[in-house]
Amino acid sequence: MKLLPHSVSSLAIAIAISLATTNANTSAADKKAPKDNGIHGKISAVDKEAKTITVGGKIVTVDDTTVITDAGKPAKLENLKIGSDTAISTFMLGEKLTAVSIKTGVVTVPLPAAKKKK
Numbered sequence: 001m002k003l004l005p006h007s008v009s010s011l012a013i014a015i016a017i018s019l020a021t022t023n024a025n026t027s028a029a030d031k032k033a034p035k036d037n038g039i040h041g042k043i044s045a046v047d048k049e050a051k052t053i054t055v056g057g058k059i060v061t062v063d064d065t066t067v068i069t070d071a072g073k074p075a076k077l078e079n080l081k082i083g084s085d086t087a088i089s090t091f092m093l094g095e096k097l098t099a100v101s102i103k104t105g106v107v108t109v110p111l112p113a114a115k116k117k118k
Contacts, residue, residue, distance in 0.1 A: 042055065
């Protein structure tokens with residue numbers, strides 16, 4: 001099948017429009033997507049009534065969907081201790097910095113067995 005020059009240019013224009021529309025939609029979606037603002041540091045305050053913790057001077061809201069672990073085991077807000085090292089995965093929910101997950105304590109990971117050299 002032989003393409004005519006007019007058909008090739010029409011095809012090129014259609015592809016260009018399609019790509020431009022896709023990039024515009026992706027950019028809009030990226031702007032709306034929550035950004036992970038991970039926080040690492042020591043817990044300096046735990047407010048059980050307000051459901052917040054403070055790490056590195058940042059107040060982080062804890063809600064019912066926040067996954068909290070201590071040394072790899074499930075924990076609750078009440079279990080968090082001031083001075084504990086922690087890693088928090090967060091996102092902005094309106095004006096509040098909200099925790100997705102809070103990990104404290106040391107998590108041991110088994111290392112693969114070393115291979116013996118012959």
